[in-house]
Amino acid sequence: MASLKKQLLFFAWIIGIFVSISLLTKLIIVIFLDNTLNNLDFFDIIHSLFWGLRFDIAIAMIFLLPTWLLYYLLIRLGVAKNLNILFFSPFFLLFFLMLAGDVVYVFDTGRHVSYEVFNVIGDIGALTHTLWQNYKFIIFIFIVLMLVLFFLLTKINNIFYKKSIQLEVGLLLLLLISAVFIRGGLQPIPISPIDAYSLGDDKKALIAQNGAYNITYSLLNYKSSLQQIKINLNEYQKNNYDKILTGLLPNKIKIKNGKINKFNVVLIFLESWAAKNMRSYGNKLNASPFFDELKKKSLSSMATISAGMRTTEGLFASLCSSQNPLGKSIVHSELENMEYRCLPHILKSIGYKTAFFQGTNKNTSGTGALINKLGFDASYGKQDVTGNSYPIDNWGVQDIDIYNFSLTKIDQLKQPFLVAINTNSTHSTALPAGIEYKFGKENYYQKRLSVMSFADNALAEFVKKYHDKNYHKTVFVIVADHTVSSGDNLYDKYRIPFLIYGKDFIKPKNIPAAISQRHITPSILDILKINTENHFGANSILDSNKIYADFFNNGILGWIENNNMIEVAVANNNIKCFELVKNKTQRKLTKCQQQHQQMANRALVFTHYNQKKLFAGELLNFNKNK
Structure with a gap:
């Protein structure tokens, strides 16, 4: 029978793998966008990475919780008797794909994916072609990372379960832990991607954010209220708001004694x-x-x-x-x-x-x-x-x-x-x-x-x-x-x-x-x-x-x-x-x-x-x- 200790250790393995993948992705952005991030020193980058761990852990919990719930049902229904960590492979693969797509988007626009995720299905062919045409090195890097990851996964022992209340205890603990970390901590308002702007530097925010978290956040908030980014005015700006x-x-355009020019536009x-x-x-x-x-x-x-x-x-x-x-x-x-x-x-x-x-x-x-x-x-x-x-x-x-x-x-x-x-x-x-x-x-x-040049000739x-x-x-x-x-x-x-x-x-x-x-x-x-x-x-x-x-x-x-x-x-x-x-x-x-x-x-x-x-x-x- 797997002990509660083994369950918690297993949770830690999964979270650690997801967080490691996220950090590696952020390092790719730091390395290949060196010109864009050139005003940041080593300590700025480290600070941004540590600050962004709240996003990395949150997205790890978002992937872990439903997967573990599925496995729990399989155990209790008698379909499965042991858990091989490779059971998580499809979810790791999805995570890789989300991060790879986001990295390409960052290279293309200088910002992470948000609402644009809703256009992926309609543009999947064009996006895939663009990825292959301009970012072969990204594909290669992520393939190597995936192969290394799956090799390491095969070295982790399976967990065997007998029917025991410890399985429910572990699930309850996971629910409690998830409730905290998916929110980003114990603060009253759950985290959102725009919280990274509180770092006060767009480049630090870019490093701190997690592409997979941004995508998931956008999907979960589809057609819901678009968050308005807060602009913190100082006292002078508040007191002189109308004057400024x-x-x-x-000014309104007011044409005096003139006939409208109905030119084509x-x-x-x-x-x-x-x-x-x-x-x-x-x-x-x-x-x-x-x-x-x-x-x-x-x-x-x-x-x-x-x-x-x-x-x-x-x-x-x-x-x-x-x-x-x-x-x-x-x-x-x-x-x-x-x-x-x-x-x-x-x-x-x-x-x-x-x-x-x-x-x-x-x-x-x-x-x-x-x-x-x-x-x-x-x-x-x-x-x-x-x-x-x-x-x-x-x-x-x-x-x-x-x-x-x-x-x-x-x-x-x-x-x-x-x-x-x-x-x-x-x-x-x-x-x-x-x-x-x-x-x-x-x-x-x-x-x-x-x-x-080709487009200019057409124009x-x-x-x-x-x-x-x-x-x-x-x-x-x-x-x-x-x-x-x-x-x-x-x-x-x-x-x-x-x-x-x-x-x-x-x-x-x-x-x-x-x-x-x-x-x-x-x-x-x-x-x-x-x-x-x-x-x-x-x-x-x-x-x-x-x-x-x-x-x-x-x-x-x-x-x-x-x-x-x-x-x-x-x-x-x-x-x-x-x-x-x-x-x-x-x-x-x-x-x-x-x-x-x-x-x-x-x-x-x-x-x-x-x-x-x-x-x-x-x-x-x-x-x-x-």
């Missing part, structure tokens, strides 16, 4: 384009000559900052002029059901026809449902495209094919129209067979530039074909939805290309400021001479009085004004200060001054206010702060 906020709220969301890879934003190589040349003829800015790292996040900010829930999307949350009045809603109300096209499956990442929520009438994805010039890749159709398909559908739309296109070729680093890798394919960077062909059709005057808005690389720093990670082009009727101008995706819809409406209402989170870029940009990354809020940039921790107000140099193509660390503290005040108060309005469903009254 008044200088930040955007074509929005192109360039999939995963990063400004740091483009000559017009400081790169020495010429991977996007068409975009760079068109930018000279357009209304643009010296820098544009994305609102997130996923397509749905970029779309929401660009079309609705609001921050996303910090580090998240409104997709797959109760925020989907809130009321919004976005660019498609406004233009439809004055007679515009609307359509949205994407090169991937139209339900990828919840995009199809989101764009319908945001006001588009028609939605098309890769399954609708016919007459392809190139084979469909693992994500979808190539850019030239989605462009050509959209042109056939645009021909059927009554003018004026609003059309948005989310491209696909740059979703991957693979080119169709027979296409030259212009910048090489020996490493990820070369392939990324080569794919961008040039689309714009030419569009103009050849002699539609009415058209406002082209070309912007990336987000970047793909974690980047060497947060500025590069969120810096994207952007322009507004109107052939012969929009005056070229390069705004000497960093703008955000929140500025896009107000700017379009300004050009169309349409009055705005009380719900936008930014001005038109033609109104240069209140232009600032922001981003959020793992507990760190970035804020840019003129040539100054700060990164402030929302948990404790700690700030780092930078100067933007070389036409805002680079950032340089600088000593924090009083002006930087004032920027932190504005960043935290504005974000606190935007998040409060977003979660309360009050974006339609954004400018009514009292």
